[in-house]
Amino acid sequence: MLRFLFRRSLGAIVILLIISAFTFFLFFAAPRDPALLACGKNCTPDAIAVIHKNLGLDKPVPVQYWLFMSGIVTGRDFAVGHCPAPCFGYSFANNDPVWDTILDRFPTTVSLTIGAAAVFLTAGVGTGMIAAWKQGRLIDKIFSSSSLVLSSMQIYFVGPIVLALLVYNLGWFGQPKYVPITDDPVGWFLGLIIPWFVLSLIFTAQYTRMARSSMIEQLQEDHVRTARAKGMTSRTVFFRYAWRGSLIPIVTIFGIDLGSLFGGAMITEYTFALPGLGTLAVKSVQNTDLPMVMGVMLFAATFIILLNIVVDACYAFIDPRVRLS
Amino acid sequence: MNTARTHRARATVVALSAGALVLTACSSGAGQGAEDDQGRKEAESQRAQIAFGDAKASTGPAEPVPDATPGGTIKVYQRDTYDHLDPAQIYVSDEGTLSTLIFRRLTSYHLDNKGKYTVVGDLATDSGKSTDGGRTWTYTLKKGVKFENGQPITSKDIRHTFERTFADFISNGPTYVQRWLADAEGNEYRKLLPGGPYGGKHLPDSVLETPDANTIRFHFKKPVGDLPYALAMAGYSVVPEKGDTKERYDKAPVSSGPYKIAPGSFKSGKGMSLVKNPNWDPNTDITRHQYVDKFDIQFGVSYPDSTQRLMSDSADNQTAVSFNNQVDAASLQQVAATPDIKKRSTSGYQPYVGAINFNMKRLKDKKVREAIAHAIPIQAVLDAFGTPGGGELAGSYISPTLTGHKDIDPYGKLKKPMGDVEKAKQLLKEAGKVGMKLTFAYTNAPEPQKYSVAIADNLRKAGFNVQNKDLPSDTYYDIIGKVDNQFDIYPSAWGADWPSALTVIPPVYDGRQIQDNAPNYSHYNNPAVNKEIDRISQLTDQKQAAHDWFALGEKILKEDLPQLPTFYYKQIQLHGSKVGGVVNNDIISSVDPTKMFVKK
Numbered sequence: 001m002l003r004f005l006f007r008r009s010l011g012a013i014v015i016l017l018i019i020s021a022f023t024f025f026l027f028f029a030a031p032r033d034p035a036l037l038a039c040g041k042n043c044t045p046d047a048i049a050v051i052h053k054n055l056g057l058d059k060p061v062p063v064q065y066w067l068f069m070s071g072i073v074t075g076r077d078f079a080v081g082h083c084p085a086p087c088f089g090y091s092f093a094n095n096d097p098v099w100d101t102i103l104d105r106f107p108t109t110v111s112l113t114i115g116a117a118a119v120f121l122t123a124g125v126g127t128g129m130i131a132a133w134k135q136g137r138l139i140d141k142i143f144s145s146s147s148l149v150l151s152s153m154q155i156y157f158v159g160p161i162v163l164a165l166l167v168y169n170l171g172w173f174g175q176p177k178y179v180p181i182t183d184d185p186v187g188w189f190l191g192l193i194i195p196w197f198v199l200s201l202i203f204t205a206q207y208t209r210m211a212r213s214s215m216i217e218q219l220q221e222d223h224v225r226t227a228r229a230k231g232m233t234s235r236t237v238f239f240r241y242a243w244r245g246s247l248i249p250i251v252t253i254f255g256i257d258l259g260s261l262f263g264g265a266m267i268t269e270y271t272f273a274l275p276g277l278g279t280l281a282v283k284s285v286q287n288t289d290l291p292m293v294m295g296v297m298l299f300a301a302t303f304i305i306l307l308n309i310v311v312d313a314c315y316a317f318i319d320p321r322v323r324l325s
Numbered sequence: 326m327n328t329a330r331t332h333r334a335r336a337t338v339v340a341l342s343a344g345a346l347v348l349t350a351c352s353s354g355a356g357q358g359a360e361d362d363q364g365r366k367e368a369e370s371q372r373a374q375i376a377f378g379d380a381k382a383s384t385g386p387a388e389p390v391p392d393a394t395p396g397g398t399i400k401v402y403q404r405d406t407y408d409h410l411d412p413a414q415i416y417v418s419d420e421g422t423l424s425t426l427i428f429r430r431l432t433s434y435h436l437d438n439k440g441k442y443t444v445v446g447d448l449a450t451d452s453g454k455s456t457d458g459g460r461t462w463t464y465t466l467k468k469g470v471k472f473e474n475g476q477p478i479t480s481k482d483i484r485h486t487f488e489r490t491f492a493d494f495i496s497n498g499p500t501y502v503q504r505w506l507a508d509a510e511g512n513e514y515r516k517l518l519p520g521g522p523y524g525g526k527h528l529p530d531s532v533l534e535t536p537d538a539n540t541i542r543f544h545f546k547k548p549v550g551d552l553p554y555a556l557a558m559a560g561y562s563v564v565p566e567k568g569d570t571k572e573r574y575d576k577a578p579v580s581s582g583p584y585k586i587a588p589g590s591f592k593s594g595k596g597m598s599l600v601k602n603p604n605w606d607p608n609t610d611i612t613r614h615q616y617v618d619k620f621d622i623q624f625g626v627s628y629p630d631s632t633q634r635l636m637s638d639s640a641d642n643q644t645a646v647s648f649n650n651q652v653d654a655a656s657l658q659q660v661a662a663t664p665d666i667k668k669r670s671t672s673g674y675q676p677y678v679g680a681i682n683f684n685m686k687r688l689k690d691k692k693v694r695e696a697i698a699h700a701i702p703i704q705a706v707l708d709a710f711g712t713p714g715g716g717e718l719a720g721s722y723i724s725p726t727l728t729g730h731k732d733i734d735p736y737g738k739l740k741k742p743m744g745d746v747e748k749a750k751q752l753l754k755e756a757g758k759v760g761m762k763l764t765f766a767y768t769n770a771p772e773p774q775k776y777s778v779a780i781a782d783n784l785r786k787a788g789f790n791v792q793n794k795d796l797p798s799d800t801y802y803d804i805i806g807k808v809d810n811q812f813d814i815y816p817s818a819w820g821a822d823w824p825s826a827l828t829v830i831p832p833v834y835d836g837r838q839i840q841d842n843a844p845n846y847s848h849y850n851n852p853a854v855n856k857e858i859d860r861i862s863q864l865t866d867q868k869q870a871a872h873d874w875f876a877l878g879e880k881i882l883k884e885d886l887p888q889l890p891t892f893y894y895k896q897i898q899l900h901g902s903k904v905g906g907v908v909n910n911d912i913i914s915s916v917d918p919t920k921m922f923v924k925k
Contacts, residue, residue, distance in 0.1 A: 032800045036842070039496060044840070046512035050493050079494065080572040094408035095575055096593045104592060160633070168637035175634065175641040177623075273402075273626045275595040283406075283594065286799065 001313070008312070012305040017069075019301045020294065024065050027290050034092045034288040054079070055092055068294065088298075089291035091284075098295035101280065106299075108178045109276035111188065112268065113261040115196040117254075120203035125250060127204070128211025132246075133238060135216060143208055150205030159198045159271035166194060176272040199268045203257065207250065214249050218242040247318050255311030256304065263300025375442050375728060375824055377453070377553050377867070378435065383446035386607040387614055388438055390906040390920045397923025398619040399904060400645040402626035402634060406594045410586070411575040412562035413490050414497040421559040422648045422915045425613065426599060426620070428562030429581040431464050431483065431541070432553045434912045435612045436920075442824075442912065444553045445611050448478060448563060448581075449541075452553040459548030459865035466539040471604045472565050473580040480535035485566035488528055492521030494572050498560035499822065505555075506532050508546035523571065550865040554823035557912075581605070583615035583919070596623045616906070616922035628653040635899035636666050644923055646900040646907065649915050654711030654772075660897060661713050669902060671916055673909035674726045675894035676820030678719055678829075679706065681780075682805070682847040682888050687813050691886060692756035695736070697763070697814060698889040700749035700787040704742035705779035706816075707892040709772040714897045718742055719890035722833075722878040726893075726911050728824050729871030735883045738890075749787035763789040766805060766812035768798040773816060806842040817846050818894065824912075825867070826874035831858050833888075834881055849887035854880075 035051040052058045056067070067076065071087040078090060088098035131143040166173050176194045179187035218224060219242050227237045266278030277296055284292035376382075407420050412428050415421060425433075433447035444452045449464040456463070470478045489495065490503050491514070500514065506528070507514035518528055527533075534542040543552065555561070568579050580586065583605045587598040599620040607615065626634070631650040634642045636659070652660050652670070660666050681701055683694045707716050717725075720734040734740065753759055765781060767773035774795070781791045794812060796804055805815045822828040832838060835858050836850025857877050864870040881887065898916055900907045903924045910917035 032803065036803060039842075044511035044842075047496065048842075050512065050515075051496050054494060054496065091593075094406070094593055095572065101593065105594070160629075164633065164637075167641075168633065168639050171639055175639070270625075270627070271630075273623065273630055275592075275625050279625055280594060288799075 008309045023297050028061050032288050088295035091292045092289045093287040098291045102295050102299050105277050105280050108274050116199040119200035120207055124204040124207025125211045128208040131212040132215035147205040147208040155267045162198055178274050195268055195272045214246040218246040251314055255307040259304035259307035262303040378443040378445040380451045382443055383451050383611055385610040387611050393616050393906055393922040394925050395616050396618050399617050401620055401622040402631040402647045403624050404650050406624040409575055410578045413495045415559045416498050418914045419649045422913050424559035425919050426584045427580045427582045430562045431556040433557050433612045436910055460545050462543045462552050464541045467609045469606050469609050473585040473602045473604055475604045479538045480541045482563055482565050483541045484535050486564045488522035491515050491518040499558050501555045505545050505549050548863045548865050551825050551827050583613050594624055613919040632656045638902050643901040643903040646904050651896040657711045657714050670897050670899050671909040672897045673911050675896055675914045677818040677894040678724050679818045679891040680888040681814055681816050684813050685847050685849050685887055690756050692752050693758055694886045696749040696752035698736050699745045700783045702744040702779050702783055703738050703891045706776045709775035716892040716895045719892045722890055723826050723875050724893050727826050729875035744783045746783055746786045753788045759788040760790055764792045764813045766794040766796055766815040768801040769795050770798045830874055847887035
């Protein structure tokens with residue numbers, strides 16, 4: 001196990017280096033000069049040169065990349081003061097320290113993700129299993145067709161409708177918002193209940209379909225047939241033999257989904273004006289804000305890679321046939 | 326300022342600002358139709374009355390807002406975060422609106438309860454006394470003005486405020502006063518005080534003089550008539566000499582207005598809180614109130630989102646406003662058609678005038694430019710931005726919000742807003758250019774994509790071989806800002822920084838300003854016009870200057886036609902039913918936060 005983790009960690013670092021280099025150099029391939037954003041009304045080539053110097057953009061791109069990457073490990077000094085490791089620099093747009101901004105936004109994204117994931121995982125897998133258990137019956141048809149309809153929906157469509165109905169017209173809920181759980185646990189729950197509902201709605205439908213098909217596939221496996229032939233009850237066969245095997249594809253997709261959501265549920269955050277990593281990522285790209293783009297990209301990529309490693313490690317526990325070596 | 330409809334400065338050209346205009350409709354209730362005409366007439370009559378106030382006009386406290394009661398919290402929905410809190414870095418309207426609550430400067434605009442604007446002394450006792458033919462301006466500080474920490478504001482702080490704008494790290498804010506003091510163009514002014522005052526150097530007394538703790542004297546090489554306007558810009562708000570943390574000041578500025586930033590509350594992209602500043606004395610301030618206990622500002626709320634929230638007037642939103650979010654174009658009809666929502670709206674002009682540029686380096690024949698002008702359906706351009714309320718068809722380069730504006734229509738565009746294809750066809754034939762290739766560039770933003778179809782269609786009917794070029798919106802101004810761009814016609818918008826065309830005609834039509842990224846997008850250069858710009862710039866008689874600027878704009882339009890004006894931008898904003906004192910303030914292109922209160 002340790003060898004596995006060590007090997008995968010090394011691989012993860014290489015992948016992150018590739019992502020960082022790709023993002024950094026791609027940024028400079030874009031036809032937009034970030035200095036123009038910080039240049040006043042009467043912008044002149046002289047003024048742009050001053051801003052290039054202020055932002056460190058006057059140095060060759062490889063040097064800038066080296067300074068950026070070494071800052072993550074050793075920290076850097078800027079005009080506004082020392083930036084301790086891990087230093088991703090300061091925003092071009094507003095001089096915010098990138099790492100602090102990410103840490104500030106992350107709790108919103110984590111709250112949104114964990115709440116929604118709890119809902120879509122339990123509801124999605126639960127309904128999918130029931131549909132598989134009752135395959136071909138009315139309940140299966142209801143769940144299957146509902147999931148088909150819901151998985152065709154989009155958050156940017158469902159979100160405003162739910163808001164209009166539940167908040168603006170019926171007044172059953174307050175305006176969605178993020179309140180730190182440490183400040184007000186009830187406010188945290190009530191503020192996020194609608195975003196959780198909307199985000200999980202689409203995911204639940206997808207997990208229902210996936211869990212159903214995975215379970216049906218498992219129920220046709222040889223070891224399940226053998227168990228049935230040995231006279232075991234349907235319940236035992238379903239939960240003891242088929243269920244574990246059906247989890248493999250679900251865990252795989254869940255790991256990827258969770259990692260992506262930790263990097264920011266952009267549309268959901270935008271729809272409900274939640275200040276998470278998703279909205280930060282979008283704004284940074286719009287602002288040609290290289291340090292912030294790099295910070296968010298690497299942070300999100302780290303989560304996706306980490307969760308992939310966790311998922312791979314989980315295989316061994318779920319399915320004894322899988323060996324990490 | 327170019328990117329109209331966005332508050333965020335795209336800074337090369339954008340200017341946004343605190344500046345522009347005179348009042349139009351400071352009444353509540355989005356106007357349309359006949360109401361618009363009435364608002365327009367009021368605006369025109371008030372425009373002529375804007376004056377530089379004396380000591381009496383500048384003495385606080387401000388007259389009470391009718392029915393106002395103290396206390397309560399107002400929620401504020403904003404699309405964009407405040408990128409800068411250091412006043413010297415402020416040039417966009419969002420921060421400009423905020424600055425009215427937390428910062429004070431030498432002069433400011435007073436909007437009285439009747440809707441009349443006056444330039445008054447803010448920290449200063451009056452709007453300024455000029456001598457030496459407008460080359461010397463003297464200001465005296467009011468007694469009892471303080472920063473939020475109780476430290477008195479002195480002439481040294483004012484000197485420091487201007488001197489620090491010469492530092493290299495200040496790159497976003499206005500540069501008018503610096504350039505006037507240095508008598509230099511572009512970035513050359515920085516040579517007057519390289520690095521700013523941080524090395525212990527100061528501007529010489531022959532430039533900026535502080536003979537005592539309360540007196541500040543500006544010495545310019547050339548006459549400056551617009552100084553009281555310029556000093557009212559948010560970018561020239563006072564910064565304490567002791568307590569200036571240079572680059573770090575951008576995150577923790579010191580307040581001098583009725584509100585201060587609650588410590589630690591500012592989170593970029595999330596929100597901030599403003600609480601009362603106990604060291605603000607209402608008796609020293611003619612322009613501001615302190616009715617509300619607290620403003621809770623939330624960032625990241627889009628226009629459609631804030632519109633839905635405020636239209637609903639649900640329990641959470643009754644005490645909510647937005648300082649700068651407008652009603653989104655798709656909801657304008659609903660706002661206009663729903664009396665309950667309409668009465669919770671305010672409308673007013675923005676300083677921008679939209680125009681279609683003609684590239685003078687490529688379209689040298691005026692008859693061709695005239696043909697294009699006649700063909701373009703300016704109504705289609707306006708409709709794309711939302712009606713009713715998105716704007717008003719334009720006949721001149723000078724916005725109705727500027728002193729000196731008159732209604733003109735030299736090409737009959739207001740009579741035939743959908744274009745006169747027959748006339749265009751005839752002119753093109755006379756020019757012998759039927760079938761000429763015409764490259765039409767525009768951004769891929771939703772509005773230009775809508776109106777570009779109608780424009781191209783009319784131009785084709787008129788006999789042009791139109792080639793459409795759809796450009797990415799985030800680099801649009803960089804591309805059309807190139808002197809050697811390969812396009813014939815392309816839209817842009819420009820707005821004034823204060824109610825004088827000094828901030829419109831020279832940047833947009835002075836041929837000596839032609840360079841990459843400069844706002845003379847049509848690359849127009851007429852030596853006679855340049856000479857006239859120099860003459861009017863030095864007039865100290867504001868009435869004469871306003872008249873002459875408009876006359877020059879009209880002459881450029883009639884004789885050379887480097888741009889076709891399309892429409893004057895307007896905006897409609899909403900507020901919750903329990904927020905009182907909500908009036909539009911054309912100077913800051915938004916609602917005026919200094920008059921708001923929570924209804925009991």
